[in-house]
Amino acid sequence: MGRFTTWFHRMGSPRWFFDLSRPWLVGFLAVGVTLLGVGTVWGLGFAPPDYQQGDSYRIIYIHVPSAHLAEALYVAMGVAGIVVLVWRMKLADMFIAVTAPVGMAVTGIALLTGAIWGRPTWGAWWVWDARTTSVLVLFFLYLGIVALRQAIPRADQAGRAAAVLAIVGTVNVPIIKYSVDWWLTLHQPASITFTAAPAMPPSMWVPLLINMVGFYALVAAFLVAGLRNEVLLREADAQWVRDWLERAS
Amino acid sequence: MNRARRGRLAAAVFLLAGTAATVALVLVALNENINAFHPPERIVNGTAPVGTTIRAGGMVTPGSVSRDAEGLGVTFVLSDFQGSDFPVRFVGILPDLFREGQGILVTGQLDAGGTFMAHEVLAKHDENYMPPEIADLAAHQAADP
Known part of the structure; x- marks a missing residue:
């Protein structure tokens, strides 16, 4: 077996993950809280106002990172879904179980902050354009995965059904991303892309970038913590979990 | 990769490709209405x-x-x-x-x-954001080049 294959199969072992992941949790949490603190204070307190929108544009410091994560987490769930269906890896199934509610929460934050910004800027809380509608669909896909897992009593069947929905739903992600380019939407196109200079000065995008990384790190900490709980719950009968609990208490 | 896994991988890829093709056709058909x-x-x-x-x-x-x-x-x-x-x-x-x-x-x-x-x-709103001073500056430069 090649080095990657060995790593891949080890990754699938819940115990291996549990033994290794505690420092990751601490690291992600520290980085996430620090960066979010710095980026939020900078963005809300020190970045200049916008020439047209004034201070209301500052909601991007929450809206953009949460919307970005909402899409990225779904793609991650789709990849995990393939691993569940093909390799029947328990850890990938746990990842979907833990990620779906977190993804639903960040999508909810993106929708809510978007509505709050839309009211003064566009003149409407909600508009049915391609971007807003496809993000609403993303929210319901997350909700569907959470509900599907609850509705099917047998764990392996629930896992496989959720994996199929995770894979199928990834089709929505490029639609969200390119909706503002493919169709006429009220939502503006992306201000920051990998291919062009940002459509805002550094005094505005640097705090945004900091918050972006901070949001990712904080959510990573949530996911690691959730996965550790899930491993303990599902392996509760295993000897190593009993040993660990004894040592911990 | 063993045979069973290869089969399941093919099924998963087919599932994804099929869904993508279906959705793409629907979106192209509805293009103007979107x-x-x-x-x-x-x-x-x-x-x-x-x-x-x-x-x-x-x-x-x-x-x-x-x-x-x-x-x-x-x-x-x-x-x-x-x-x-x-x-x-x-x-x-x-x-x-x-x-x-x-x-x-x-x-x-x-x-x-x-x-x-x-x-x-x-x-x-468009995708451009800028501080008021820079917007003023840009307006001045546009007025007298």
């Missing part, structure tokens, strides 16, 4: 329906905004700055971002005379 508004060209060339509620968009032509002497009535021209423009009539409070040169969406009905009777006006 647009949030009719651009000025479609209003002028008669593609947009008359007498039914639709949404149209365009840029507010500089100098075209005229407010009624009394009441909240306002008339302005929406243009794509490429030769197509149409007049809009609206009674109500305009959004903060409404100004000349700004992208605007209007919901309402096109009357037989080609005037768009709007009952809702939304401002479309």
Whole structure:
């Protein structure tokens, strides 16, 4: 077996993950809280106002990172879904179980902050354009995965059904991303892309970038913590979990 | 990779590809209807329906905004700055971002005379953000190069 294959199969072992992941949790949490603190204070307190929108544009410091994560987490769930269906890896199934509610929460934050910004800027809380509608669909896909897992009593069947929905739903992600380019939407196109200079000065995008990384790190900490709980719950009968609990208490 | 896994991988890829193809066909078929508004060209060339509620968009032509002497009535021209423009009539409070040169969406009905009777006006924001000082500077440079 090649080095990657060995790593891949080890990754699938819940115990291996549990033994290794505690420092990751601490690291992600520290980085996430620090960066979010710095980026939020900078963005809300020190970045200049916008020439047209004034201070209301500052909601991007929450809206953009949460919307970005909402899409990225779904793609991650789709990849995990393939691993569940093909390799029947328990850890990938746990990842979907833990990620779906977190993804639903960040999508909810993106929708809510978007509505709050839309009211003064566009003149409407909600508009049915391609971007807003496809993000609403993303929210319901997350909700569907959470509900599907609850509705099917047998764990392996629930896992496989959720994996199929995770894979199928990834089709929505490029639609969200390119909706503002493919169709006429009220939502503006992306201000920051990998291919062009940002459509805002550094005094505005640097705090945004900091918050972006901070949001990712904080959510990573949530996911690691959730996965550790899930491993303990599902392996509760295993000897190593009993040993660990004894040592911990 | 063993045979069973290869089979399941093929099934998963087929599932994804099939869904993507289905959704792509639906989106292509619905293409025009997914647009949030009719651009000025479609209003002028008669593609947009008359007498039914639709949404149209365009840029507010500089100098075209005229407010009624009394009441909240306002008339302005929406243009794509490429030769197509149409007049809009609206009674109500305009959004903060409404100004000349700004992208605007209007919901309402096109009357037989080609005037768009709007009952809702939304401002479309673009992707550019800048501090007020830099915007002033840019305006000055544009005024006297």
